[in-house]
Amino acid sequence: MRIASFAVAVTGLTALPGALAWGAAGHEIVATIAQVYLHPTVLPNICHILNFTDPNPNAPLCHLAPVSTWADRLRFRMRWSAALHYVGALDDYPGQRCEFPGERGWAGSKGGNVLGGIRNVTGLLERWGEGETGEEMASEALKFLVHFVGDMHMPLHLTGRDRGGNSDKVLWGGRQTNLHSLWDGLLIAKAVRTVPRNYSLPLPYPQIEGALRGTIYDSYIRRIFWEGLLNEWVDEKDGWLACPTPKEVQQPQGALQQLMSLVGMNSARDVAGETDDEFVCPYAWAQPIHKLNCEIVWPKELDEPPYTHMRIAEERERRSRLVDTHDPHSHSHDEGLTNSPDELLGAHLAGPQPKYVELDTPAYSGVITKKKVVEKLLAQGGIRLAGVLNYLFADEGMGIRQL
Template sequence: MRLSRPLAALFITFSIPAAYAWGAAGHEIIATIAQMYLHPSILPTICDILNFSEDETQPEQPCHLAPISTWADKLRFKMRWSAALHYVGSLDDHPSQTCLFPGERGWAGTRGGNVLDAIKNVTGLLEDWTRGEAGDATANEALKFLVHFMGDLHMPLHLTGRDRGGNSDRVLWSGRQTNLHSLWDGLLIAKAIRTVPRNYSRPLPYPDVEHALRGTIYDSYIRRIMWEGVFQKWKDDVPEWFSCPETTPPPPARGWQQVVMSLKRLAGKQGVEIGPDTDVLCPYHWAKPIHALNCDIVWPKELDEPPYGGGGSKFADEDVAGRPPKPHPPLLELDTPKYAGVIEDTMVVEKLLAQGGIRLAGILNYLFLEEAARS
């Protein structure tokens, strides 16, 4: 393993001594953390891309990544072709019982239609722009997609196809009905924001952190992530967050090898391939430990056991073949020390948000540092 080029670019700009995909809040927190790590020399380039508009009368917007971090979600229904780019799933994945990324039958969906390939594709479009091979409008959309997709990559339930990423699994949170996906999308973050210690309402002694904050309700939460997490708990781990394998995975089997492998596979639907990582950009490599969290902590085993599951979790509200509807099973409460308490104590959500932001900044520094040097 070696450190990829984005890491080197990242630490040129920001070295600090020791001392709601997500919902809107989660995406904005990731983008704000990324803003802290952007090299100062690339900010004019970022601003030019963000402020591009075919309407020349439109006023310039503040040069910050957070306001555009939810753009891809807001326009998802207008850009239906982009919906599948927010997640990825394996055909054989079934947390909490089985975590396969991918399984023997490969990836679900269509070729290129997943968050792993989407990150590579939009990064490639931005590279084209730096070489003068793509227009400003393309760069503007690619940057907005990249900021959002890097957030989606760091939400564990965007990396499994089971039950629509947990959307179909009803649970309780503080006595109110929700679903597992919504719980991770925003409710865990909302609780964390409400319970941040009061001392984090005061600025930290780091201008790079404070200049990136925007006076939002989650500023104190970001200060806690940076102070307790990035500067202390994960200080020695941050370089590994950018680690990519030195060699890319071998190409898929072809010809007679492919026939032999097909005979070994399970009968039924076969999956698609995903493009390989590189030694600079490796979303699959980054995603593997995030996906594993679905079995380790995200998906409660109780959802597959009586009385909450184990044959009763998939119920119907409508009459089937003249029979009365089945009674609803009880819903599992997750705002408990056993579930939410462990997540809070281990700072799982905070680490994911920090990883997403710092990796995003590394990619942007890698993309635009040479462009800034030419300007």
């Protein structure tokens, strides 16, 4: 499918306003880590596709990081691409129901999500290597690929609950934000501010230092390498590229799925077959990332009174405003409620106004920091992006360059 024809595939899908996975810093960190692990023959091909030129003959080769946010910067000009930044399952509602995707499958059109986007642009770049994709299309496909792989490693872009957490107001250091924004950038910002000073010094790895760009988060990247990729995760990072066989990733068949198979209808159990192969498998890679939404991302307080009442009342008011303005992207998440929105709204207005949940606490952000959850997601994104790019452009094929 051509990049320009993605619009056909995503017609009618619900956009996710304000959802920018990882923000600029997170996307650039993923891209920088990926660049470290590229085979030597890959970067010249990437620079050629991006039409990178520099009048300075001593300038280094191009960097992936600056193009990693291109898809977000132009998303309002390319509204057809909005749904390709995330994926939502109709049966999913962490932390009450963790389904990826469950019997009803994905929301929206087939292939019109971040998993399908990765599959699609990878195919375009494969055909560029065979001379079947033009330079302009290959350039856009490459920039989408760099961005979509980053998106996939932000857990809230793998669930449709509450617009990926955008509707869930929380506190961070006493200031109001939302759950999506917290994971989008605030956790990374705090981590960058608290990096020990010794990581401002160069590491004894020219390959790492050559990929850094003098940014404020260089020390944070060094920490991810030194504490994670070169130590704690050194024996598992190669496994992050593994793609299971189709039988290994198929979900168990229920009665409804068996019936659908008998009558020739697509079922949720075959979602891996739509996107995954032996070298590039976004669905398989995304499964454990999605589980984090139920295990650590969604605070249990968000599903307990009095916050539950307040959240539902605010969501009802938001939808009312969207309907009044005829916003085409308004949608509902009222399923599973035991009280009507009117009852909950009345209870909310009649009682004391509860405070939002504070998440800059040892019990929430402290656990995330201790387990290096964000750092590992950024590292996995970088490793997998490097693996896909090496598969596409290196003579050696799939894999990562060893330090």
